[in-house]
Amino acid sequence: xxxxxxxxxxxxxxxxxxxxxxxxxxxxxxxxxxxxxxxxxxxxxxxxxxxxxxxxxxxxxxxxxxxxxxxxxxxxxxxxxxxxxxxxxxxxxxxxxxxxxxxxxxxxxxxxxxxxxxxxxxxxxxxxxxxxxxxxxxxxxxxxxxxxxxxxxxxxxxxxxxxxxxxxxxxxxxxxxxxxxxxxxxxxxxxxxxxxxxxxxxxxxxxxxxxxxxxxxxxxxxxxxxxxxxxxxxxxxxxxxxxxxxxxxxxxxxxxxxxxxxxxxxxxxxxxxxxxxxxxxxxxxxxxxxxxxxxxxxxxxxxxxxxxxxxxxxxxxxxxxxxxxxxxxxxxxxxxxxxxxxxxxxxxxxxxxxxxxxxxxxxxxxxxxxxxxxxxxxxxxxxxxxxxxxxxxxxxxxxxxxxxxxxxxxxxxxxxxxxxxxxxxxxxxxxxxxxxxxxxxxxxxxxxxxxxxxxxxxxxxxxxxxxxxxxxxxxxxxxxxxxxxxxxxxxxxxxxxxxxxxxxxxxxxxxxxxxxxxxxxxxxxxxxxxxxxxxxxxxxxxxxxxxxxxxxxxxxxxxxxxxxxxxxxxxxxxxxxxxxxxxxxxxxxxxxxxxxxxxxxxxxxxxxxxxxxxxxxxxxxxxxxxxxxxxxxxxxxxxxxxxxxxxxxxxxxxxxxxxxxxxxxxxxxxxxxxxxxxxxxxxxxxxxxxxxxxxxxxxxxxxxxxxxxxxxxxxxxxxxxxxxxxxxxxxxxxxxxxxxxxxxxxxxxxxxxxxxxxxxxxxxxxxxxxxxxxxxxxxxxxxxxxxxxxxxxxxxxxxxxxxxxxxxxxxxxxxxxxxxxxxxxxxxxxxxxxxxxxxxxxxxxxxxxxxxxxxxxxxxxxxxxxxxxxxxxxxxxxxxxxxxxxxxxxxxxxxxxxxxxxxxxxxxxxxxxxxxxxxxxxxxxxxxxxxxxxxxxxxxxxxxxx
Numbered sequence: 001x002x003x004x005x006x007x008x009x010x011x012x013x014x015x016x017x018x019x020x021x022x023x024x025x026x027x028x029x030x031x032x033x034x035x036x037x038x039x040x041x042x043x044x045x046x047x048x049x050x051x052x053x054x055x056x057x058x059x060x061x062x063x064x065x066x067x068x069x070x071x072x073x074x075x076x077x078x079x080x081x082x083x084x085x086x087x088x089x090x091x092x093x094x095x096x097x098x099x100x101x102x103x104x105x106x107x108x109x110x111x112x113x114x115x116x117x118x119x120x121x122x123x124x125x126x127x128x129x130x131x132x133x134x135x136x137x138x139x140x141x142x143x144x145x146x147x148x149x150x151x152x153x154x155x156x157x158x159x160x161x162x163x164x165x166x167x168x169x170x171x172x173x174x175x176x177x178x179x180x181x182x183x184x185x186x187x188x189x190x191x192x193x194x195x196x197x198x199x200x201x202x203x204x205x206x207x208x209x210x211x212x213x214x215x216x217x218x219x220x221x222x223x224x225x226x227x228x229x230x231x232x233x234x235x236x237x238x239x240x241x242x243x244x245x246x247x248x249x250x251x252x253x254x255x256x257x258x259x260x261x262x263x264x265x266x267x268x269x270x271x272x273x274x275x276x277x278x279x280x281x282x283x284x285x286x287x288x289x290x291x292x293x294x295x296x297x298x299x300x301x302x303x304x305x306x307x308x309x310x311x312x313x314x315x316x317x318x319x320x321x322x323x324x325x326x327x328x329x330x331x332x333x334x335x336x337x338x339x340x341x342x343x344x345x346x347x348x349x350x351x352x353x354x355x356x357x358x359x360x361x362x363x364x365x366x367x368x369x370x371x372x373x374x375x376x377x378x379x380x381x382x383x384x385x386x387x388x389x390x391x392x393x394x395x396x397x398x399x400x401x402x403x404x405x406x407x408x409x410x411x412x413x414x415x416x417x418x419x420x421x422x423x424x425x426x427x428x429x430x431x432x433x434x435x436x437x438x439x440x441x442x443x444x445x446x447x448x449x450x451x452x453x454x455x456x457x458x459x460x461x462x463x464x465x466x467x468x469x470x471x472x473x474x475x476x477x478x479x480x481x482x483x484x485x486x487x488x489x490x491x492x493x494x495x496x497x498x499x500x501x502x503x504x505x506x507x508x509x510x511x512x513x514x515x516x517x518x519x520x521x522x523x524x525x526x527x528x529x530x531x532x533x534x535x536x537x538x539x540x541x542x543x544x545x546x547x548x549x550x551x552x553x554x555x556x557x558x559x560x561x562x563x564x565x566x567x568x569x570x571x572x573x574x575x576x577x578x579x580x581x582x583x584x585x586x587x588x589x590x591x592x593x594x595x596x597x598x599x600x601x602x603x604x605x606x607x608x609x610x611x612x613x614x615x616x617x618x619x620x621x622x623x624x625x626x627x628x629x630x631x632x633x634x635x636x637x638x639x640x641x642x643x644x645x646x647x648x649x650x651x652x653x654x655x656x657x658x659x660x661x662x663x664x665x666x667x668x669x670x671x672x673x674x675x676x677x678x679x680x681x682x683x684x685x686x687x688x689x690x691x692x693x694x695x696x697x698x699x700x701x702x703x704x705x706x707x708x709x710x711x712x713x714x715x716x717x718x719x720x721x722x723x724x725x726x727x728x729x730x731x732x733x734x735x736x737x738x739x740x741x742x743x744x745x746x747x748x749x750x751x752x753x754x755x756x757x758x759x760x761x762x763x764x765x766x767x768x769x770x771x772x773x774x775x776x777x778x779x780x781x782x783x784x785x786x787x788x789x790x791x792x793x794x795x796x797x798x799x800x801x802x803x804x805x806x807x808x809x810x811x812x813x814x815x816x817x818x819x820x821x822x823x824x825x826x827x828x829x830x831x832x833x834x835x836x837x838x839x840x841x842x843x844x845x846x847x848x849x850x851x852x853x854x855x856x857x858x859x860x861x862x863x864x865x866x867x868x869x870x871x872x873x874x875x876x877x878x879x880x881x882x883x884x885x886x887x888x889x890x891x892x893x894x895x896x897x898x899x900x901x902x903x904x905x906x907x908x909x910x911x912x913x914x915x916x917x918x919x920x921x922x923x924x925x926x927x928x929x930x931x932x933x934x935x936x937x938x939x940x941x942x943x944x945x946x
Contacts, residue, residue: 064105170343174504310456410508488520538596
């Protein structure tokens with residue numbers, strides 16, 4: 001007993017059995033001159049006061065940096081009963097430690113021992129009790145505090161009734177918390193075997209090595225509680241009872257116990273610090289808790305709490321909580337005690353005003369303020385506890401529990417105003433009432449949005465159509481929008497909202513919208529009209545409006561237009577169509593030498609003001625506009641109608657006024673209007689069902705759209721023609737039926753050597769024409785052949801042929817898929833054929849000899865016969881098992897493996913000393929290039945002869 005006395009332990013307490021539950025909480029130094037490496041701790045232990053008389057006034061703590069408090073080094077500060085639990089004491093210990101450096105540290109406690117009789121582990125009376133908390137010391141985290149678990153860690157349940165527990169965790173810094181279950185732990189050697197120097201007489205290393213408690217199982221494990229769970233409300237699943245924890249709220253549910261006794265379970269509370277770009281796990285708290293289950297005749301009470309809500313900072317939250325005792329018909333109801341647990345209590349309060357029966361009642365009050373704004377809700381755990389008289393093992397105290405979520409958002413910025421400054425807009429607003437906000441974001445859109453935020457909708461969603469244009473400090477009350485030149489004639493609308501700092505984060509509701517119309521009018525494209533259709537001499541007339549301004553004296557600077565053109569509907573680049581237009585009265589241009597028959601064009605207009613000296617030019621770019629692109633094809637296999645479609649991308653509205661469709665019979669002669677159609681925002685369609693249409697006749701079509709700019713009466717009839725599209729009214733080509741000649745893998749595998757350095761695969765395709773669709777035309781001018789190397793993905797055109805066959809040669813592998821399309825003399829394409837696929841072969845053969853003797857014959861070890869591979873990892877060993885060579889080759893390498901007998905391991909071929917002649921053993925891990933990425937391992941031997 002000399003050692004025990006030296007380190008402050010009583011011999012009689014060394015193996016006492018009394019600990020039910022506990023956890024450790026931490027916070028950084030909060031004194032006047034804080035040391036960021038000085039950490040304050042609070043440990044809460046729950047001990048059995050009925051079956052044990054142990055009074056653990058002093059404990060040992062391990063700080064995670066190789067030091068400890070020594071046994072008995074931390075003195076208990078408080079000991080008291082849990083309200084309503086006469087068999088459990090709460091012991092509170094306060095201690096501190098200054099760490100030598102930054103980093104993460106596991107602070108832990110070993111208690112000797114757990115109380116006896118825990119069912120879901122072996123021999124609990126002889127198992128130590130281990131809990132820990134991980135802290136991170138990092139200047140970037142500031143004065144961080146670990147999660148605080150405000151609800152007691154000992155609760156009671158009854159057989160056949162739902163058991164609930166919530167630790168009511170709270171993080172004062174606003175860090176995100178998540179919850180997990182884990183196994184209970186113990187340290188085999190206990191505190192005596194772990195305490196180390198410089199503690200007197202100690203021989204450990206001050207670093208506990210925890211293990212799972214022997215035969216630990218979760219309380220619902222059938223080996224612990226055999227049988228199935230009874231039907232409860234809410235119903236339990238079929239099979240073993242449910243024992244789960246809500247990852248977000250920490251609500252533990254056991255539905256439902258089936259065997260009475262004592263159980264322990266551990267909860268991990270993870271602390272996550274959010275940054276603008278990521279989140280980081282910065283701490284964990286382990287709560288080891290105890291559940292006492294009895295075969296009870298008592299029924300647990302039922303609690304009712306308010307619905308989850310969202311409030312604006314500054315509002316008072318008031319909620320009424322009620323509960324009734326649910327008893328069997330023959331038993332009288334009893335009074336119910338109500339409790340509330342949360343990190344916001346205080347300053348929030350909860351006062352019980354009635355105990356019942358029949359109804360217990362309490363009121364929650366919380367005056368919120370700006371410091372409470374957070375992205376995540378605050379959780380308040382309410383518990384109702386009945387009071388059987390007298391309580392007994394068959395008539396224990398039981399509880400019901402529910403969690404209330406309260407989200408606090410920032411108030412909306414007030415009195416946003418927008419003022420037109422001719423080329424910019426000034427925004428003003430009242431000083432934001434929450435000084436702790438991080439910044440205020442400014443958003444803009446063209447025209448009002450109609451967005452109305454709900455009572456808890458913070459920020460501005462993308463669906464509202466706004467774009468963020470800037471941010472300012474929370475103390476700012478104005479912003480000038482000169483981020484881009486604002487277009488005259490446009491109405492710009494603004495909203496702002498406040499964002500709050502991390503880690504708690506959060507945001508405010510958006511302000512009311514403030515709009516302003518910029519006087520004048522921007523230059524606007526009005527026409528992209530195809531004047532002539534040709535492959536080389538096509539013409540497009542482009543027109544636009546002059547810009548206007550309300551500035552005295554008109555526009556300042558030297559004025560010009562730049563008109564640019566790009567190919568396609570969404571060109572990546574634009575090129576000017578001529579030198580800048582230097583007269584503001586120039587508002588039209590005919591663009592010539594175009595391929596309007598085959599291409600669609602997009603035009604961009606820029607209005608430029610140039611100033612002298614170092615003053616930068618101001619460029620206003622109008623929205624782009626495309627030409628109208630028309631297509632015409634037979635509408636049915638019988639060739640009795642024509643489907644005419646058109647597309648465009650223009651800034652004016654073509655939907656309000658009809659589009660006119662024109663047709664000409666033959667290649668010459670006049671066009672006549674044959675009908676109208678309503679266009680959409682991007683195009684339209686019309687079916688020409690004229691009964692005079694004749695199969696085999698040539699018809700040409702174009703359309704003329706009729707657009708307008710809303711709000712500009714003089715821009716209400718913008719007529720733009722498409723290019724002309726001619727076609728022969730014939731039935732569509734018949735669809736091909738494709739067949740692919742399969743590669744004979746067995747024949748290739750039996751060859752002495754394949755592939756040689758110049759050998760390649762070739763795939764042979766043949767097809768016939770089907771009779772589909774009904775009435776199709778079998779007169780074919782050519783066929784397009786398409787290929788893709790894998791079973792899925794996009795096809796690529798690999799060739800065109802006039803024959804019903806095709807050879808795809810010079811291939812490094814044979815696998816892939818093919819499809820064919822028939823093309824009629826008129827240019828109309830058929831439906832795509834069936835897709836024909838084949839996989840790559842899988843075979844691989846290595847020789848048993850190679851001769852790196854300098855004659856360039858059989859000089860390297862490589863496959864003699866192989867199908868396509870993605871990679872080979874090759875290793876060679878001598879007869880004693882020593883690795884002498886290793887490399888990895890891929891399909892990109894000219895020769896696979898390519899071992900020339902050199903070494904040593906890790907060096908490239910031929911760079912190290914040559915190995916001696918003899919037998920070597922190899923291991924080749926081959927990944928083939930087939931669709932399944934087949935992997936095979938080949939083992940064998942090879943002889944080197946020089």
